[in-house]
Amino acid sequence: MFSHLPPYAGDPILSLMEQFQRDERSNKVNLSIGIYTDGRGVVPVLPSVRTAAAAVAEVGAPYVYLPMEGHAAYRQAVAKLLFGADLPSAEHLAIVQTLGGSGALKVGADLIARFFPQPTIWLPDPTWDNHVGIFEGAGFKTERYPYYDAQTKGLNFEGMLAKLDSLPKGAVVLLHPCCHNPTGVDPTRAQWEQIVDVLEKRGLLPFFDLAYQGFAESLDEDIWPVREAVRRQIPFFLSNSFSKIFSLYSERIGALSVFCPQAGQAANVLGQLKLTVRRNYSSPARNGALLVAHVLGDDKLATQWRAEVEEMRVRVRDMRVKLASQLKSAVPDQDFSFLLRQNGMFGYTGLTSTQVDRLREEFGVYAVGTGRICVAGLNDSNVARVAETMAEVLR
Numbered sequence: 001m002f003s004h005l006p007p008y009a010g011d012p013i014l015s016l017m018e019q020f021q022r023d024e025r026s027n028k029v030n031l032s033i034g035i036y037t038d039g040r041g042v043v044p045v046l047p048s049v050r051t052a053a054a055a056v057a058e059v060g061a062p063y064v065y066l067p068m069e070g071h072a073a074y075r076q077a078v079a080k081l082l083f084g085a086d087l088p089s090a091e092h093l094a095i096v097q098t099l100g101g102s103g104a105l106k107v108g109a110d111l112i113a114r115f116f117p118q119p120t121i122w123l124p125d126p127t128w129d130n131h132v133g134i135f136e137g138a139g140f141k142t143e144r145y146p147y148y149d150a151q152t153k154g155l156n157f158e159g160m161l162a163k164l165d166s167l168p169k170g171a172v173v174l175l176h177p178c179c180h181n182p183t184g185v186d187p188t189r190a191q192w193e194q195i196v197d198v199l200e201k202r203g204l205l206p207f208f209d210l211a212y213q214g215f216a217e218s219l220d221e222d223i224w225p226v227r228e229a230v231r232r233q234i235p236f237f238l239s240n241s242f243s244k245i246f247s248l249y250s251e252r253i254g255a256l257s258v259f260c261p262q263a264g265q266a267a268n269v270l271g272q273l274k275l276t277v278r279r280n281y282s283s284p285a286r287n288g289a290l291l292v293a294h295v296l297g298d299d300k301l302a303t304q305w306r307a308e309v310e311e312m313r314v315r316v317r318d319m320r321v322k323l324a325s326q327l328k329s330a331v332p333d334q335d336f337s338f339l340l341r342q343n344g345m346f347g348y349t350g351l352t353s354t355q356v357d358r359l360r361e362e363f364g365v366y367a368v369g370t371g372r373i374c375v376a377g378l379n380d381s382n383v384a385r386v387a388e389t390m391a392e393v394l395r
């Protein structure tokens, strides 16, 4: 019956994780997967979430189904967090709870594929690998626009803008509002203004994917391009994830928002989103929604959580500074300042795949073959060794 099924080659990053777990070296370091670990190298349970979990357990509500669109208080709290003072009314905003950021991308992709036949999505080159998997899986053709410039280890802004400016009306364009995965390279505010100008002028359909809100500058600054699209009345999709910024990876909690400038359209969009959910998994899970809704719905806890996000952001920034300065001391003829210009958990190091292999095989330091490292996996106990071993393969 199943003899025609080929073996699954495995996900490149998740396979590295498995290999890391089997590695018996005590000084091994995992910088491959996108997980935030704290200064002790542990995935934190945020104190605000711990308080919320106790409150949720205390209530002990029965495990009834959530509606297709998710938990009402959660959806409201998330909309407020995302849009702040620019929060559109329900006439203009359709928002559903999703299974993490991935679930939001999938529900959005399915909806677009159903109503816009033979869709193409334009992805940054490079992008998070699973963007390709999710959109192609939903029936999209995937294309690329220039993004990373390996020469400058920065943004190829001219290339990006020129490409976007050549796309047909209605073309779907995936944009990372902050902390670009995998490069850590983000447009500046002035560059974003020009990008939004092109989106508006050409009538493109942005699909913003926000997995790291608060890890670049702040919760409000990092979502600026999305809020600017609201101010300019540009329709868009927005997927957001609480995996990293609430450290709730396994709860699979996120949301998909669709902004509809024309009043009244959000009701039908919401209806179709519900149908998409119904056809896929019927309704989302509750626990993550209760935790996030509890934190965001309580002023004191929400303030505490904002400080916890800031603490994570600052810790990762501090690790960038330490890594760059230790690399500079070890390899003085090379420039590592690009590491300081990157945002968020990830960074492109410029290491080749051969150098990455050497790092892993000789030293037990795990990075992704593209040279991507998860800076959030560094801490005071391993950063010196990572810098030394990176220097060793770079020399």
Ligand code: PMP
Pocket: 034, 099, 100, 101, 102, 103, 128, 176, 181, 209, 210, 211, 241, 242, 243, 252, 253, 254
């Ligand atoms: N988009 C991007 C850019 C990501 O980096 C990730 C997580 N690695 C996701 C979406 C998916 O998030 P989640 O784990 O919440 O599904």
